[in-house]
Amino acid sequence: MNGRDGVRAAYDRARSEDRAALVGYLPAGFPTYDGAVEAAKAMVDGGCDVIEIGLPYTDPMMDGPTIQDAVHQALVGGIRVADVFRTVEAVAATGVPTLVMTYWNPVDHYGVDAFARDLASAGGAGLITPDLTPEEAGPWLEAADAHDLDRVFLVALSSTDERIATITEACRGFVYAASLMGVTGARAAVDTGAPRLVERTRTVLAKNGSTLPVGLGLGVGNGAQAAEVAGFADGVIVGSAFIRRLLDAPDPRAGLAGVRELTAELAAGVRGNA
Amino acid sequence: MTIDAARGASAAVPDSSGHYGLYGGRFAPEALMAALDELETEFASAMRDPAFTAELNDLLAGYAGRPSLLTEARRFGEHAGGARILLKREDLNHTGSHKINNVLGQALLTRRMGKRRVIAETGAGQHGVATATAAALLGLECTVFMGEVDTERQALNVARMRMLGAEVVPVRTGSRTLKDACNEAFRDWVATVDHTHYCVGSTMGPHPFPMMVRDLQRVIGVEARAQVLELTGRLPDAVVACVGGGSNSMGAFHAFIPDETVALYGFEAAGDGVETGRHAATISGGSVGVIHGMRTYLLQDEDGQTIESHSISAGLDYPGVGPEHSWLHDSGRAAYRPITDAEAMAAFSLLCRTEGIIPAIESAHALAGAIKVGEELGPDATIVVCLSGRGDKDMHTAADYFGLMPEGGAE
Numbered sequence: 001m002n003g004r005d006g007v008r009a010a011y012d013r014a015r016s017e018d019r020a021a022l023v024g025y026l027p028a029g030f031p032t033y034d035g036a037v038e039a040a041k042a043m044v045d046g047g048c049d050v051i052e053i054g055l056p057y058t059d060p061m062m063d064g065p066t067i068q069d070a071v072h073q074a075l076v077g078g079i080r081v082a083d084v085f086r087t088v089e090a091v092a093a094t095g096v097p098t099l100v101m102t103y104w105n106p107v108d109h110y111g112v113d114a115f116a117r118d119l120a121s122a123g124g125a126g127l128i129t130p131d132l133t134p135e136e137a138g139p140w141l142e143a144a145d146a147h148d149l150d151r152v153f154l155v156a157l158s159s160t161d162e163r164i165a166t167i168t169e170a171c172r173g174f175v176y177a178a179s180l181m182g183v184t185g186a187r188a189a190v191d192t193g194a195p196r197l198v199e200r201t202r203t204v205l206a207k208n209g210s211t212l213p214v215g216l217g218l219g220v221g222n223g224a225q226a227a228e229v230a231g232f233a234d235g236v237i238v239g240s241a242f243i244r245r246l247l248d249a250p251d252p253r254a255g256l257a258g259v260r261e262l263t264a265e266l267a268a269g270v271r272g273n274a
Numbered sequence: 275m276t277i278d279a280a281r282g283a284s285a286a287v288p289d290s291s292g293h294y295g296l297y298g299g300r301f302a303p304e305a306l307m308a309a310l311d312e313l314e315t316e317f318a319s320a321m322r323d324p325a326f327t328a329e330l331n332d333l334l335a336g337y338a339g340r341p342s343l344l345t346e347a348r349r350f351g352e353h354a355g356g357a358r359i360l361l362k363r364e365d366l367n368h369t370g371s372h373k374i375n376n377v378l379g380q381a382l383l384t385r386r387m388g389k390r391r392v393i394a395e396t397g398a399g400q401h402g403v404a405t406a407t408a409a410a411l412l413g414l415e416c417t418v419f420m421g422e423v424d425t426e427r428q429a430l431n432v433a434r435m436r437m438l439g440a441e442v443v444p445v446r447t448g449s450r451t452l453k454d455a456c457n458e459a460f461r462d463w464v465a466t467v468d469h470t471h472y473c474v475g476s477t478m479g480p481h482p483f484p485m486m487v488r489d490l491q492r493v494i495g496v497e498a499r500a501q502v503l504e505l506t507g508r509l510p511d512a513v514v515a516c517v518g519g520g521s522n523s524m525g526a527f528h529a530f531i532p533d534e535t536v537a538l539y540g541f542e543a544a545g546d547g548v549e550t551g552r553h554a555a556t557i558s559g560g561s562v563g564v565i566h567g568m569r570t571y572l573l574q575d576e577d578g579q580t581i582e583s584h585s586i587s588a589g590l591d592y593p594g595v596g597p598e599h600s601w602l603h604d605s606g607r608a609a610y611r612p613i614t615d616a617e618a619m620a621a622f623s624l625l626c627r628t629e630g631i632i633p634a635i636e637s638a639h640a641l642a643g644a645i646k647v648g649e650e651l652g653p654d655a656t657i658v659v660c661l662s663g664r665g666d667k668d669m670h671t672a673a674d675y676f677g678l679m680p681e682g683g684a685e
Contacts (some may be wrong), residue, residue, distance in 0.1 A: 058448065062464065104564050156303075159304055159307065
């Protein structure tokens, strides 16, 4: 299912199966244009419920070394915004809802409404915007409505309940809870503050009569962590760990095998089988 | 002359959400929003607190050496259309540039917020040295992020920071210059914000940084305005400064903004020339977008990817500019023009030989601009030039540029 109902439906299906949704991230153009499409399809085959396609950007201020390396490689390889839309189209064709995760300037520069229009026509489900909060998001809120797209904003450990209320009100699809104070990248352990953030977010949502799912991302890299997060969040978001498999592999075939292997491990994890 | 860095700092912009017309704002990760809110509140309360402003003013006077001199540059002025050139001597401040004004305020604020560590980005190293200095003075931990390219061309400043007890982290990502140092500082800050203050070095970043740095730097223009009135009995015809991120220029301009007869000129680094694409002239050669937490003019390609900037001056080698400059440009209150590497270096040499003052290469862009403005305005004009820093740090670059190293020596 494409468009706005897709992400929510994927979460709902996971919920009906009494498990967490698995959300996988990969930047477009990494390791190559075709390589990214193939890897994303492998993630779908292996059980990802939602795919996030990263839009490679020159100044990834909130990303750790792994994603920095990947997007640098994608940009050096010549990836363009138009290629990101083509990637979305190819991945969304699998039937799995596909979001774009992007820093704000490429969208701003493209034209917010034009970007939303072209994303929607590529079958994209919406945007995750790590450096855009609702305060600066006026044009995007309108464009998302006009083109029937999800808009996923982030809540953080440092967010006040008041801010969580403002942010979740602007969200559609799901709420992205950043599990730790820091940049992207797999960590040895899930931050102890993460369950509390999800709980606070749910409490605020409930107070406003919302059942929007809460996905938890940043730092999750293996099946055991996925199982741990699945114990308290509606979705488990994994990015850097997939990229690590591709970066460390001796050749593309081995990289793809690594992605399949990790997806299977994580898919078992979100079902509580770590 | 008495100084009061805090008085009169409020102005029409930014609005309550940190916007300067279309520009500025807060494009930052949610994880930093609480810290930015805290900073905004604490800065406002500190600037209203007589004990805080008294301590800051004492440091500016007794440690940084303020007020800085206003020096008449007669021989230099002969080469600037005969105009009366008055140099605002920020180069004479402790640590050798205007950066200390901002850093002392933010370091005191860090202590006031109960944080124990400061981080900073630096290009030429002037802001890094100033931050390391203030950290040493107030007993704060200090980490400075500096592009690897800049650590090479400003090696002396790296040594200075380390002597002062700071950790210097060479940044090896992207263009390995100032913008990448900013990215790395933000990455550190998001993970350490509970005990660390990001001491932003220019009028850039998410609100409240552009406003806060302006308010801490506006002492430059406040002093210069009083000094020029005392010396000449009237306001100057123009105030001239170089613009990278834009803190010395914003500091020099701000007190003059209500004086409609005073023309304001910001000179950007045009590198090899704006037309070559190898430059850092953000307003002259860029377009509007979002970078490092603010909406402003920036150098970007058709996909909104940042274009690497180029300048002989590490301190101006930045693809964005403070949002208030974008606003002053659009409103027409200030004019922004490009100065090439060659023009800047000619002015660098000229000031050395006519006045016995070695300027920072950054400041040499303002001097080159003053020559142009002087030629346009003629001998009756009085022009205040913000000499933002001294050039000791640039001797290696200058010696290479002018071929001053003895054969087989120094390298």
